[in-house]
Amino acid sequence: MKKIAILLSVILTLVGCSSKDKTDTEAIKVVTSFYPLYDFTLKIGGDHVEIINIVGSSEAHGFEPSPQNLIDINEADIFIYNGAGMEPWVEKVLATIENKELTIINASEKIALMESDHNHDHETSDDDHEEHSDHDHEDHDHGIYDPHTWLDPENARIQMAAIRDALIGLDAQNSRDYTENYDRYDSEITKLMSEFSEKLxxxxxxxxxxxxxxxxxxxxxxxxxxxxxxxxxxxxxxxxxxxxxxxxxxxxxxxxxxxxxxxxxxxxxxxxxxxxxxxxxxxxxxxxxxxxxxxxxxxxxxxxxxxxxxxxxxxx
Missing domain, CATH: 3.40.50.1980 (Nitrogenase molybdenum iron protein domain)
Structure with missing residues (x-):
């Protein structure tokens, strides 16, 4: 994490003074931390968004952002991460971002977290325990809470709604498109959950x-x-x-x-x-x-x- 802070101090000196001057027709620039959030944003945002998925096809566990990743986050309109301890690097990166207009979305904020390695619901939201769950962990050890929230389609529904709301908040003139796209995939999730229920x-x-x-x-x-x-x-x-x-x-x-x-x-x-x-x-x-x-x-x-x-x- 020390190298992240050093890189940011150099990078943000170069990009911190640039203005965004967004036009009404310009796509919203979104940076996502890994694939599910990229996919959800693409489905909800459609042609209105330009998305950079920083993990790409790499292994998400143990990932550390590159200098280009840091530039992309600082220049984005929206940064979306999973939370729940999935990205232990996020907190330190965001603390050094100079873009005061950046909209930051913790996609698991409204999801009731479960304890790691146990099938017991822990009735609390992610923002109440972020300080406990977003520490550095090697390999697949994420701390107290299970970070794999998106693997339950009902949680994916919540994450998609958070993305919809963020896009509408930044681009109200296209709110109808975002709402219709969300409704379409909300129905897809209902269908998927029905299939899971029937089979399992x-x-x-x-x-x-x-x-x-x-x-x-x-x-x-x-x-x-x-x-x-x-x-x-x-x-x-x-x-x-x-x-x-x-x-x-x-x-x-x-x-x-x-x-x-x-x-x-x-x-x-x-x-x-x-x-x-x-x-x-x-x-x-x-x-x-x-x-x-x-x-x-x-x-x-x-x-x-x-x-x-x-x-x-x-x-x-």
Whole structure:
């Protein structure tokens, strides 16, 4: 974080005096912290927004902004981040931004957060606990609260509404477009949740084994427990003890499927597949999206439907 402050002091000296002089027809410049917020903003803003997604196809965990990212945030009209501890770098970056007209959106501000690695609702909003949850954490350790709010479509609905309101606040003349776009995707979320309910409400099993317990917000709605693999992350270098513990856990639960994330190293998963014959399936947390995936037409809704089908496979 020290290097961020040093970079900002140099960068903002160069860009701090520039004026935005926005015209009525100029697109609103939005910077998003990672893919879901980019996708939501594109859906709501349409042709009225120009979006820079700073994480891009990189790994969101452990990300630190580049000098260009800092310039982009300082020159934006709106900066949207997830909050809930997902981006531990945000607080220090925003403290040094000189653009006083920048609209800052914590997309999880109105979402009731859950404790990390537990399927228990913590009835509090993100702004009440930002100081506790936005500390630096290595790998996937985000602190007290689970930051993966967007993986529950009902929370995505709340985030889209926050984006709609921010765009209307800055560009009231196009409020009808933003409202109509939001309404369209609000209906899509209702449809998606109906599909989840139909498929997940009456399953034989009520737990899945995962590498990274990221789907608690969604699974909790349907009484399904996500159980983290014994012995640590499937991405880490396994010890014999780790593998033995994981094998015993899978046997005890009589699990037929284990889940890894899209960018996970499959070393341990492949060992478990070989030893036990368990199927290894992917759950995509949408923290990034490759260019090929975007060109193929993938978005939040298509990926969540694929996640739904994969989750269902492990609950048979």
């Amino acid at each position: 409400s009456n399953t034989t099993r009520k737990e899945i084994i995962v590498d990274h317990p990221a789907f608690g917000y969604l699974l909790h709605r349907f009484g399904i427990e996500q159980i983290a693999i014994t012995g640590g992350s499937l991405e880490s270098e396994p010890t014999i003890k780790d593998i033995e513990a994981a094998i015993q856990q899978i046997k005890d639960l009589d699990a037929k499927v284990i889940y890894v994330e899209t960018l996970s190293d499959l070393k341990i998963a492949n060992v478990l597949n070989k030893e036990l014959g368990v199927q290894v399936l992917t759950l995509n947390t949408l923290e990034s999206m490759t260019k090929d995936a975007l060109v193929s037409g993938n978005d939040y809704f298509s990926v969540m439907r694929q996640n739904m089908d994969n989750i269902l496979e492990g609950l048979k």
